[in-house]
Amino acid sequence: GAGVSQSPSNKVTEKGKDVELRCDPISGHTALYWYRQSLGQGLEFLIYFQGNSAPDKSGLPSDRFSAERTGGSVSTLTIQRTQQEDSAVYLCASSLGGAVDTQYFGPGTRLTVL
Amino acid sequence: SQQGEEDPQALSIQEGENATMNCSYKTSINNLQWYRQNSGRGLVHLILIRSNEREKHSGRLRVTLDTSKKSSSLLITASRAADTASYFCATDEHNDMRFGAGTRLTVKP
Numbered sequence: 001g002a003g004v005s006q007s008p009s010n011k012v013t014e015k016g017k018d019v020e021l022r023c024d025p026i027s028g029h030t031a032l033y034w035y036r037q038s039l040g041q042g043l044e045f046l047i048y049f050q051g052n053s054a055p056d057k058s059g060l061p062s063d064r065f066s067a068e069r070t071g072g073s074v075s076t077l078t079i080q081r082t083q084q085e086d087s088a089v090y091l092c093a094s095s096l097g098g099a100v101d102t103q104y105f106g107p108g109t110r111l112t113v114l
Numbered sequence: 115s116q117q118g119e120e121d122p123q124a125l126s127i128q129e130g131e132n133a134t135m136n137c138s139y140k141t142s143i144n145n146l147q148w149y150r151q152n153s154g155r156g157l158v159h160l161i162l163i164r165s166n167e168r169e170k171h172s173g174r175l176r177v178t179l180d181t182s183k184k185s186s187s188l189l190i191t192a193s194r195a196a197d198t199a200s201y202f203c204a205t206d207e208h209n210d211m212r213f214g215a216g217t218r219l220t221v222k223p
Contacts, residue, residue, distance in 0.1 A: 043157075043202060043215075043216070091157070093157070102147065102159045102162065103157075103159070103204075104159070105149075105157040105158075
């Protein structure tokens with residue numbers, strides 16, 4: 001079956017612009033996660049959704065970052081007024097239901113802020 | 115915050131050798147998972163071990179868990195060049211999964 005998909009796969013933007021990243025989880029998966037991986041670094045947890053609500057937003061690095069999920073499915077991660085330090089690969093993952101179920105990851109969106 | 119810290123940060127071995135990576139965590143867990151990430155790819159789930167288990171096997175992978183030491187190890191036996199990847203452990207805390215920084219494994223042919 002279809003896995004987690006993310007779009008775009010690559011995004012190059014200028015400093016100060018807003019960007020929107022999209023994640024389509026596996027159908028039926030109620031939990032959705034966003035992570036960030038900077039070059040040479042480990043995964044950094046950003047936000048977790050259970051259904052449409054986000055019980056944990058503690059990982060969002062600043063108020064320029066926001067995320068929403070509608071219909072318990074697609075999620076978008078928005079970064080406003082991008083900075084060069086936002087350059088990273090943004091990974092989305094979904095899991096079946098419980099927060100401790102296996103997470104299935106998408107291929108990621110590589111964001112480059114010039 | 116990150117939960118689950120792997121060491122070493124980087125490991126380089128010859129094909130055929132065994133590779134051991136370790137993961138430590140700070141709080142109590144219900145389960146611990148290991149993931150692999152090949153360069154430019156997403157993460158792939160390898161194995162899950164529950165807190166009441168001490169050892170699990172999957173093919174050439176062996177995972178141990180010592181809850182008294184709050185640590186886990188991932189052993190890859192008879193390594194292959196294709197095992198070159200970053201390996202991450204993830205633990206559950208506050209009812210979600212948090213990852214460490216990973217171990218970068220390089221297997222030289």
